[in-house]
Amino acid sequence: MDHQAVRPAIVVHGGAGGSRSEEDGCVSAARLGMDAMPQGALAAATAAVAALEDDGRYNAGSGSVLCLDGRTIEMDAAVMDSKGMLGAVACIQRVKNPVLVARAVAATPHWLLAGEGAERFARIAGFVPHYHASERAKKKHAELVKRLGGTSPATPGVANAAFSQYWNYALPQAFATDDGCDTVGAVARDAEGNFAAACSTGGSAPSLLGRVGDTPIIGSGFYAGPEGAVAVTGIGEHIVRRLLAHTVYQWLASGMPMDEALAHGLALFPQEIDIGIIAVSRSESGARSNRDMPRAEVSP
Numbered sequence: 001m002d003h004q005a006v007r008p009a010i011v012v013h014g015g016a017g018g019s020r021s022e023e024d025g026c027v028s029a030a031r032l033g034m035d036a037m038p039q040g041a042l043a044a045a046t047a048a049v050a051a052l053e054d055d056g057r058y059n060a061g062s063g064s065v066l067c068l069d070g071r072t073i074e075m076d077a078a079v080m081d082s083k084g085m086l087g088a089v090a091c092i093q094r095v096k097n098p099v100l101v102a103r104a105v106a107a108t109p110h111w112l113l114a115g116e117g118a119e120r121f122a123r124i125a126g127f128v129p130h131y132h133a134s135e136r137a138k139k140k141h142a143e144l145v146k147r148l149g150g151t152s153p154a155t156p157g158v159a160n161a162a163f164s165q166y167w168n169y170a171l172p173q174a175f176a177t178d179d180g181c182d183t184v185g186a187v188a189r190d191a192e193g194n195f196a197a198a199c200s201t202g203g204s205a206p207s208l209l210g211r212v213g214d215t216p217i218i219g220s221g222f223y224a225g226p227e228g229a230v231a232v233t234g235i236g237e238h239i240v241r242r243l244l245a246h247t248v249y250q251w252l253a254s255g256m257p258m259d260e261a262l263a264h265g266l267a268l269f270p271q272e273i274d275i276g277i278i279a280v281s282r283s284e285s286g287a288r289s290n291r292d293m294p295r296a297e298v299s300p
């Protein structure tokens, strides 16, 4: 392909199951990403996700949900581009922008750092300690406590009692958390024809300590290659079983039109599972979800 002819594009989302009234944050993030596009697709996608982490209305970074103990915040994030950059963090605590730590991991000999090691790496890389339990997270936490005490499953297909049975927090059991599994993400195509994906999440609630979903797992929550980039949102336990991001990427790489590939991706899941997908290919971009999903697409 004549790289001179490539039109840059960026698509971002604020999580399947989120409110489209919060779409203004996605628009701002996409514009910030486009501002960074001269530095390449990876810089653009990373800048957009960092902005979504800072927004506070999405389940990532400063808006991350509280874990079941009502205190811990564990976050996951990842970045990948079609030139071979790949970095991720899982269950990282006390950082403001997990996606920037994931970007820093991409410069190390490893692709994924988790837990205490990820946090210690963040300090060495210059990220200062940061803990922020937002009012939104505290309110949702209180609501989830109530739901866990009821008979209706807080997570589709999972008995509420499982979280009590396998309780693994240091603090004694005191149900309180946020109900949700939203994620933020961005995919970008730059003027050189390179692609990148970035994503970040505060994880799902309710969940046990140390739980990792799809967001930092290559091919599940994100994928970027020579034919495009894909980022997804939804319940990680379901997404990883379908390797959703790579599955959609392969459909796009084989020439399937964008709308069809995204629709096929959603159709892999039962309706009660929240799923959203964003993608860019050589000639198209798109976003699709089976719930409301704040999103934005920007091209120059």
Ligand code: GLY
Residues within 6 Å of the ligand: 181, 182, 183, 201, 202, 203, 204, 212, 213, 214, 215, 232, 233, 234, 235, 236, 237
């Ligand atoms: N998709 C976010 C998660 O399952 O953690």
